[in-house]
Amino acid sequence: MANTKSIHGEWSSRFAYILAATGSAVGLGNIWKFPYITGENGGGAFVLVYLGCVLAIGIPIMIAETMMGRRGRQSPINTLSTLSIEAGADKNWHYLGWMGVIAGMLILSYYSVIAGWASAYVIKAFFGGFSSDALEVKAVFDELIASPKQLVFWHTAFMIVTMSVVMRGVNGGLEKAVRFLMPTLFVLLMLLVAYAMTTGEFYFKGISFLFDPDFSEIDGDAVLTAMGHAFFTLGLGMGAIMVYGSYLPSDVSIAKTTLYIAGADTIVALLAGMAIFPLVFANGLEPGSGPGLIFQTLPIAFGSMMGGWLFGVLFFVLLVLAALTSSISLIEPAVAWLVENKGFSRVKASIVSGCGTWLLGICVAFSFNIWSDIKLFDKTIFDLLDYLTANLMLPIGGFCIAVFAGWIMKQKHVEDELSLPEEQFKIWKILVSYVAPISVFLVFLHVLGIF
Numbered sequence: 001m002a003n004t005k006s007i008h009g010e011w012s013s014r015f016a017y018i019l020a021a022t023g024s025a026v027g028l029g030n031i032w033k034f035p036y037i038t039g040e041n042g043g044g045a046f047v048l049v050y051l052g053c054v055l056a057i058g059i060p061i062m063i064a065e066t067m068m069g070r071r072g073r074q075s076p077i078n079t080l081s082t083l084s085i086e087a088g089a090d091k092n093w094h095y096l097g098w099m100g101v102i103a104g105m106l107i108l109s110y111y112s113v114i115a116g117w118a119s120a121y122v123i124k125a126f127f128g129g130f131s132s133d134a135l136e137v138k139a140v141f142d143e144l145i146a147s148p149k150q151l152v153f154w155h156t157a158f159m160i161v162t163m164s165v166v167m168r169g170v171n172g173g174l175e176k177a178v179r180f181l182m183p184t185l186f187v188l189l190m191l192l193v194a195y196a197m198t199t200g201e202f203y204f205k206g207i208s209f210l211f212d213p214d215f216s217e218i219d220g221d222a223v224l225t226a227m228g229h230a231f232f233t234l235g236l237g238m239g240a241i242m243v244y245g246s247y248l249p250s251d252v253s254i255a256k257t258t259l260y261i262a263g264a265d266t267i268v269a270l271l272a273g274m275a276i277f278p279l280v281f282a283n284g285l286e287p288g289s290g291p292g293l294i295f296q297t298l299p300i301a302f303g304s305m306m307g308g309w310l311f312g313v314l315f316f317v318l319l320v321l322a323a324l325t326s327s328i329s330l331i332e333p334a335v336a337w338l339v340e341n342k343g344f345s346r347v348k349a350s351i352v353s354g355c356g357t358w359l360l361g362i363c364v365a366f367s368f369n370i371w372s373d374i375k376l377f378d379k380t381i382f383d384l385l386d387y388l389t390a391n392l393m394l395p396i397g398g399f400c401i402a403v404f405a406g407w408i409m410k411q412k413h414v415e416d417e418l419s420l421p422e423e424q425f426k427i428w429k430i431l432v433s434y435v436a437p438i439s440v441f442l443v444f445l446h447v448l449g450i451f
């Protein structure tokens with residue numbers, strides 16, 4: 001018999017869960033990462049592959065991961081132990097939980113540095129630091145990332161705030177924050193898209209870059225990046241959504257809520273792209289200029305539009321908050337495990353896992369300046385961590401989750417947990433047992449040059 005409640009508590013309602021899980025999905029991935037990797041990988045075709053991956057791989061695996069969490073009702077590591085015992089399977093499956101805990105901390109180490117950039121921009125926006133001149137805006141960004149002191153300061157500040165929220169438990173203040181955050185972020189993005197329409201490059205360059213696919217632009221690595229991003233942006237493959245699922249009341253429909261969350265996440269990413277690319281082209285900037293893309297484009301809009309000061313401050317505040325609601329889910333699997341297995345209090349568990357992540361984040365901060373020459377496989381520490389987690393660990397984790405839900409768990413238990421109409425269940429079952437794992441596998445083979 002599955003547990004009916006987690007020892008860490010439960011979401012107060014279905015709506016609270018949707019808010020928290022949307023908060024986990026929507027973050028820097030949508031607004032910072034999606035535009036710059038789309039720019040680096042040539043636009044439309046990349047976007048199409050990404051959307052295909054969300055539909056065929058991301059959504060079925062998200063349903064699987066949430067379902068496993070709710071059935072196991074513990075941290076991912078212990079959930080996987082419990083579920084493999086229940087299914088009569090090998091207990092080594094719990095190593096999958098371990099990979100997730102580690103992936104979450106690795107991601108948070110650089111996520112927090114980037115969230116630090118966004119925090120620094122709140123202050124810059126507040127003191128009127130934005131101009132309508134693209135070169136000046138770029139200089140502001142270059143100055144920030146060249147400063148190890150500033151990056152470490154903001155990274156530290158962001159980690160302290162994250163860990164102090166995590167200490168209180170995820171179903172306290174978080175719910176309230178997201179309730180206000182999501183709608184406001186949405187309105188601001190619409191405003192930025194409206195501003196982008198006035199730049200003259202909206203349809204012909206901005207929108208066509210984003211939505212006109214040119215498949216000659218992408219290769220195996222681009223496909224891997226698109227697939228990895230589908231996992232990253234939905235927050236899949238490392239136990240974050242499994243932990244959130246473990247706090248989910250039994251009577252909530254997992255499939256339906258997943259569709260809402262994935263839909264909202266995709267819309268936010270596309271809006272961000274529609275706001276940014278027209279600005280890129282109108283100001284003669286390079287779409288492939290890398291992780292600084294939004295920091296070199298959006299300030300131009302705030303520097304030239306009416307009321308730009310207010311909108312600029314608000315936008316970066318919201319971006320930091322969106323990052324915060326995501327980073328909480330990245331560290332929660334580690335914290336839940338320390339509480340369950342080491343008997344730590346939530347406070348102690350948060351401090352221990354937070355300090356480790358913070359230290360690694362300092363190396364990431366240095367990789368943008370004083371350590372920018374330290375490279376492995378031609379990648380800086382930041383690039384390496386990003387590649388390792390988003391392109392490798394998350395898809396591998398997702399693959400294993402799909403296999404576990406599709407092939408290892410007893411069909412009856414899965415049906416109980418999902419309680420879907422028969423037709424819908426069949427569709428999901430085919431996607432999770434065949435389509436998702438085979439697609440991930442083929443992409444890996446392709447990158448290795450075998451297929």
Ligand code: TRP
Pocket residue numbers: 024025026027028029030107231232233234235236237238240326327329330394
């Ligand atoms: N989805 C978040 C974003 O797009 C990041 C994130 C939160 C995440 N939880 C995760 C990524 C778990 C991978 C795994 O910004």
